[in-house]
Amino acid sequence: MRRCMGEESVWRPVNPALERISVVANERLAEGVGLVTLHAPRAAAGVLPGQFVHVRISRGTDFILRRPFSVHRVSGERIEILYQVLGVGTRALAEKVAGEEMDLVGPLGSGWRVCEGTARALLVAGGLGVAPLGMLAEELAGRGVAITVAIGAPREERVLARNLFERVARRVEIATDDGSCGLRGPVTGVCERLLSDGSFDIVYTCGPELMQRKVATRAAAVDIPCQVSLERLMACGIGACLSCVVRTVDGMKRACVDGPVFDAQQVLWDPTETPPEH
Amino acid sequence: MRRCMGEESVWRPVNPALERISVVANERLAEGVGLVTLHAPRAAAGVLPGQFVHVRISRGTDFILRRPFSVHRVSGERIEILYQVLGVGTRALAEKVAGEEMDLVGPLGSGWRVCEGTARALLVAGGLGVAPLGMLAEELAGRGVAITVAIGAPREERVLARNLFERVARRVEIATDDGSCGLRGPVTGVCERLLSDGSFDIVYTCGPELMQRKVATRAAAVDIPCQVSLERLMACGIGACLSCVVRTVDGMKRACVDGPVFDAQQVLWDPTETPPEH
Amino acid sequence: MTVKLGGLELRNPVLTASGTFASGREFADFVELERLGAVVTKGVSLDPWDGNASPRVAETASGMLNSIGLQNPGVDAFCENDLAWLADVDVPVIVNVSGHSVAGYVGVIERLERETGVAGYEVNISCPNVDAGGMAFGTECSAAAEVTRACRVATTRLLVVKLTPNVTDIVQIARAVEAEGADALSLINTVLGMAVDVETFRPKLSRVVGGISGPAIKPIALRMVWQVSNAVSVPVIGMGGIMSADDAVEFMLVGATAVAVGTANFIDPTVTMRIVDGLAEFCHARGIERVSDLTGAMKA
Amino acid sequence: MTVKLGGLELRNPVLTASGTFASGREFADFVELERLGAVVTKGVSLDPWDGNASPRVAETASGMLNSIGLQNPGVDAFCENDLAWLADVDVPVIVNVSGHSVAGYVGVIERLERETGVAGYEVNISCPNVDAGGMAFGTECSAAAEVTRACRVATTRLLVVKLTPNVTDIVQIARAVEAEGADALSLINTVLGMAVDVETFRPKLSRVVGGISGPAIKPIALRMVWQVSNAVSVPVIGMGGIMSADDAVEFMLVGATAVAVGTANFIDPTVTMRIVDGLAEFCHARGIERVSDLTGAMKA
Numbered sequence A, B: 001m002r003r004c005m006g007e008e009s010v011w012r013p014v015n016p017a018l019e020r021i022s023v024v025a026n027e028r029l030a031e032g033v034g035l036v037t038l039h040a041p042r043a044a045a046g047v048l049p050g051q052f053v054h055v056r057i058s059r060g061t062d063f064i065l066r067r068p069f070s071v072h073r074v075s076g077e078r079i080e081i082l083y084q085v086l087g088v089g090t091r092a093l094a095e096k097v098a099g100e101e102m103d104l105v106g107p108l109g110s111g112w113r114v115c116e117g118t119a120r121a122l123l124v125a126g127g128l129g130v131a132p133l134g135m136l137a138e139e140l141a142g143r144g145v146a147i148t149v150a151i152g153a154p155r156e157e158r159v160l161a162r163n164l165f166e167r168v169a170r171r172v173e174i175a176t177d178d179g180s181c182g183l184r185g186p187v188t189g190v191c192e193r194l195l196s197d198g199s200f201d202i203v204y205t206c207g208p209e210l211m212q213r214k215v216a217t218r219a220a221a222v223d224i225p226c227q228v229s230l231e232r233l234m235a236c237g238i239g240a241c242l243s244c245v246v247r248t249v250d251g252m253k254r255a256c257v258d259g260p261v262f263d264a265q266q267v268l269w270d271p272t273e274t275p276p277e278h
Numbered sequence C, D: 001m002t003v004k005l006g007g008l009e010l011r012n013p014v015l016t017a018s019g020t021f022a023s024g025r026e027f028a029d030f031v032e033l034e035r036l037g038a039v040v041t042k043g044v045s046l047d048p049w050d051g052n053a054s055p056r057v058a059e060t061a062s063g064m065l066n067s068i069g070l071q072n073p074g075v076d077a078f079c080e081n082d083l084a085w086l087a088d089v090d091v092p093v094i095v096n097v098s099g100h101s102v103a104g105y106v107g108v109i110e111r112l113e114r115e116t117g118v119a120g121y122e123v124n125i126s127c128p129n130v131d132a133g134g135m136a137f138g139t140e141c142s143a144a145a146e147v148t149r150a151c152r153v154a155t156t157r158l159l160v161v162k163l164t165p166n167v168t169d170i171v172q173i174a175r176a177v178e179a180e181g182a183d184a185l186s187l188i189n190t191v192l193g194m195a196v197d198v199e200t201f202r203p204k205l206s207r208v209v210g211g212i213s214g215p216a217i218k219p220i221a222l223r224m225v226w227q228v229s230n231a232v233s234v235p236v237i238g239m240g241g242i243m244s245a246d247d248a249v250e251f252m253l254v255g256a257t258a259v260a261v262g263t264a265n266f267i268d269p270t271v272t273m274r275i276v277d278g279l280a281e282f283c284h285a286r287g288i289e290r291v292s293d294l295t296g297a298m299k300a
């Protein structure tokens, strides 16, 4: 393994706070997928790529916990969240209209680490995994890093944030399960080819855990550092409840404060998941 | 006691149903008091004066029970509800905007009984007690009954539905606690004077229970039948849960199906309340 | 959609929870009673009971408290009014039985044995005020066993015993009741709770404490149905906070043979019909042939 | 706003509930720790515990389930990291103590007796897996008494014992614990529950059952605080679903001397400050001079 392990990231996080926010716009992108733009000046000013915000969607007691969402993009005093409707919380989020108020706790978590000298980065996203990679791509491009992006999705309609990536990346490759856009097949295949073709300083990946694990395995095989972003059920989001633990070579870590971004080699993948074929 | 006891009312109720409704308008009338207009064609077509609807204000589980509200007025396919903000449910109701959907169970309850031959009626309302009397006044006026109305309120701002009553009643008397409108003092004083001055076939009253009890006592003293409308905490609203019981000379009755309107003499008033001075 | 409770075959596993559905008449405008698995009636005692003073209900987060106190007109009036009305409805009737003493329970059953149109009994051994040393019958194995034994002698009809969740170990009680010949177990009854009005400093219920029902108690109910159905071989009727077909499925997955819907009837009087339809759809969408295949199908 | 817990005078009655506030450090961005009545730390055991497999939490109606399993780095690491950090904060620290055995509890206390900066202990006798015959210490009077006795011998500092609600009669346990010299009682710990995912047929917690916390359990907690505070003479720390100052008032009215805020910290990390301020306002608006006048002030 070469660069950027254990080294300091070029970015420094700010302290989190409780912030009142309001909905600026809430747009349906595809069946069950939306993009909500929030007026959240404090978070917008301080959030780093890969960090998340913990949003209180409902003020009632019908569901009481906050919901964690990566910040997909920042523009001015606004943050954008790309979300998938899964259950009661995201359904309620999808129903929010402009003007409605909520609050968030954030910015939270470690975010992606970028080291001095990074010149070529590969971003691999599966499904909603594009969410935390959007801001990363923009920030990396701003620093002059050459970016290649591989996006996987079930079908064309679900290829998200394509415009954003095409704007800032040198190359965008797409894979869909049904072949309706780009290559047919899993994005891990594309990733493998890119890794063997090109040379990268770092791989950043987010998506289903099994996919991330496969990407990490491929990166390790060609000796390139890889950062993954892990999702866990989170109650507090600030390190207090221990609901979000991740087994690592350094012991139990909390996804909300020690992650969600981890160096792939640190992670002891869940033994109950099927291991990736090599 | 003379007329209209035990006799059949001129009105016949329809069966209740679960009905989807939507908010047409929601207007603030005074501090903590509002009037919401609902599109509820089935209830509007069938509801009788004094009946109520059981509204599911929230679909979440933050508060789960329906809230009972008298139908204040009907116009076309719409019903109007006059409400006072007291707790979580009425606060949520006050926040509803045009277009929002809810559902109701209704029309429910017995409603005011009006007998053939009723010519002169006295309506006595305390505070929000005007709510179930609005529709009654309009319907009685439509039948050519001469109506006198006495309204009590804490202060002028809280004298509700005055226009409605002035439109249909022969005479409207007002009493406020602070004298900012009409007479200073309780509406029961006005009621007593009206009962001794004029002659009525029936007294209909709604308001705080102690006030209704006093009105009933005054009516009994001059031997005029009196109907009261009692409020109870209601879970089901349809007679199944026994949460809304009222002690009567005929045993335990359910306010939701046997009432909310009762002949005053039937009611065994709550012994823990201070009895009215005579 | 059929399920078996002891010797009784039910059209489907959706029952009404006692005390939340009266005897069905009040729901006739909202529910096709014939489409229910069974109607479980409100609690009936030998003599009329007045119930408790008002207020008898209070709302809590995702639930409600009640202290109705088993108000009922007594078993004779019940036969005259409720059973007579139900005679014209093609649905199994399970009568919920209350008592202040063992003799009280047995007396109700003996009176009802003279009536047709009763498919079985649900013996409520979780009323808070009975004469067994101030303790409810349902919180002590020996008392629970005694009531069950006496009721079992009194009838060959379906005998369901309804358990209280307010115990350290519901499995012990369940086993004791099963050993005395109960054909099925119902659980859970309400959870003891209270609430206070911070404006008036008064308890929200006139009797101070009452029983919590509704979605708030669902996780407790599921846990107990799971524990009990793993420990006994008689069928379990699961209840506590069921609001939807998904909730009913949850109860069946942890081991319930049938479910009962309580507080939800107050919120949506048509809810039992939605659950009957929803269960069928749930199974259909997943290729599950018999709804009874859901019972105990949780992958632990 | 001061209240007394045994020999300890607290600035105000608002504490943090163990396991929901870590040792306070994670809340430093949101809370002025010095404005709390006390910090009650997460549970600490003699040796490091790994806790349970994921998923460890699930949401339920007005509440949540957790099966964290008392993951902690052991008492030595706790002293080095947490206590050292807390040494600079002017707030009483009550350490929540876990154990698999009586010796385990005592061992933690003995180790902590060597440290300054510990105002007292909250002994958690309601962890579901201990070696007392598979039963939690908190569900049997004799076991509860035994742990209390041993801990009492080990310290003269404030000794609080934390009770479980999963019992038939919490008053018995409370009395047994009081008799062995506990200075105060904390209640309630979480209520045992479970939840199932109807899509996957799997339990939502990897350990199947877990503890329910949050507003859903408030009526249960209030009832138990009321029962216990009427039966013992030591002060009671009330908890279970407190989300607001009004909720805290409710607990004090039924008899709590102090309150602890748990799950609400996850929903609003600043909630304890809102409650401290809200309690003061509540009393001020009603001309109540001392917040302690609220304790037991319910008009029954």
Ligand SMILES: Cc1cc2nc3c(=O)[nH]c(=O)nc-3n(C[C@H](O)[C@H](O)[C@H](O)COP(=O)(O)OP(=O)(O)OC[C@H]3O[C@@H](n4cnc5c(N)ncnc54)[C@H](O)[C@@H]3O)c2cc1C
Residues within 6 Å of the ligand: A052, A067, A068, A069, A070, A071, A081, A082, A083, A084, A085, A086, A087, A088, A089, A090, A091, A128, A131, A132, A230, A231, A232, A233, A234, A260, D059
């Ligand atoms: C750090 C972090 C960042 C995230 N960023 C995004 C994002 O940018 N966009 C997005 O759409 N989603 C994101 N998620 C996932 C998102 O938080 C969950 O989808 C959401 O909380 C589900 O809430 P719900 O009420 O709709 O679903 P629920 O009804 O709570 O659950 C529905 C299903 O989703 C699963 N689920 C619930 N919460 C999570 C969770 N935190 N992580 C994984 N699975 C979960 C449940 O196990 C269940 O199977 C992120 C999660 C984490 C931890």
Ligand SMILES: Cc1cc2nc3c(=O)[nH]c(=O)nc-3n(C[C@H](O)[C@H](O)[C@H](O)COP(=O)(O)OP(=O)(O)OC[C@H]3O[C@@H](n4cnc5c(N)ncnc54)[C@H](O)[C@@H]3O)c2cc1C
Residues within 6 Å of the ligand: B052, B067, B068, B069, B070, B071, B081, B082, B083, B084, B085, B086, B087, B088, B089, B090, B091, B109, B128, B131, B132, B230, B231, B232, B233, B234, B260, C059
């Ligand atoms: C048949 C009937 C007709 C009614 N008509 C009207 C109406 O037209 N307009 C109107 O504003 N209100 C009416 N009410 C009262 C109304 O239902 C309650 O004010 C409302 O349910 C309170 O809900 P909440 O969530 O705001 O208050 P909660 O938070 O539930 O309670 C706040 C306070 O109000 C009291 N309260 C709650 N429900 C009732 C109730 N059903 N009856 C009396 N007190 C209650 C509580 O005890 C508490 O003190 C009627 C009640 C009944 C029974």
Ligand SMILES: Cc1cc2nc3c(=O)[nH]c(=O)nc-3n(C[C@H](O)[C@H](O)[C@H](O)COP(=O)(O)O)c2cc1C
Residues within 6 Å of the ligand: B241, C017, C018, C019, C020, C042, C043, C066, C068, C070, C096, C124, C162, C188, C189, C190, C212, C213, C214, C215, C217, C239, C240, C241, C242, C260, C261, C262, C263, C264
């Ligand atoms: C208002 C009310 C009255 C009840 N009456 C009885 C009763 O008479 N007999 C009985 O066994 N259970 C009674 N119960 C308990 C219910 O049958 C059921 O066990 C409990 O409410 C849990 O189910 P739920 O959450 O679906 O309501 C009553 C419950 C409520 C809410």
Ligand SMILES: Cc1cc2nc3c(=O)[nH]c(=O)nc-3n(C[C@H](O)[C@H](O)[C@H](O)COP(=O)(O)O)c2cc1C
Residues within 6 Å of the ligand: A241, D017, D018, D019, D020, D042, D043, D066, D068, D070, D096, D124, D162, D188, D189, D190, D212, D213, D214, D215, D217, D239, D240, D241, D242, D260, D261, D262, D263, D264
């Ligand atoms: C995530 C979590 C972890 C907990 N850990 C502990 C613990 O370590 N020791 C303990 O005594 N109680 C623990 N509890 C119980 C709480 O301290 C409290 O008694 C309970 O959650 C009820 O309060 P609440 O509803 O305000 O959360 C924990 C609760 C939660 C939700």
Ligand code: FES
Residues within 6 Å of the ligand: A233, A234, A235, A236, A237, A238, A239, A240, A241, A242, A243, A244, A245, A254, A255, A256, A257
């Ligand atoms: S979500 Fe609470 S520790 Fe991570």
Ligand code: FES
Residues within 6 Å of the ligand: B233, B234, B235, B236, B237, B238, B239, B240, B241, B242, B243, B244, B245, B254, B255, B256, B257
């Ligand atoms: S509200 Fe249920 S019987 Fe009246």
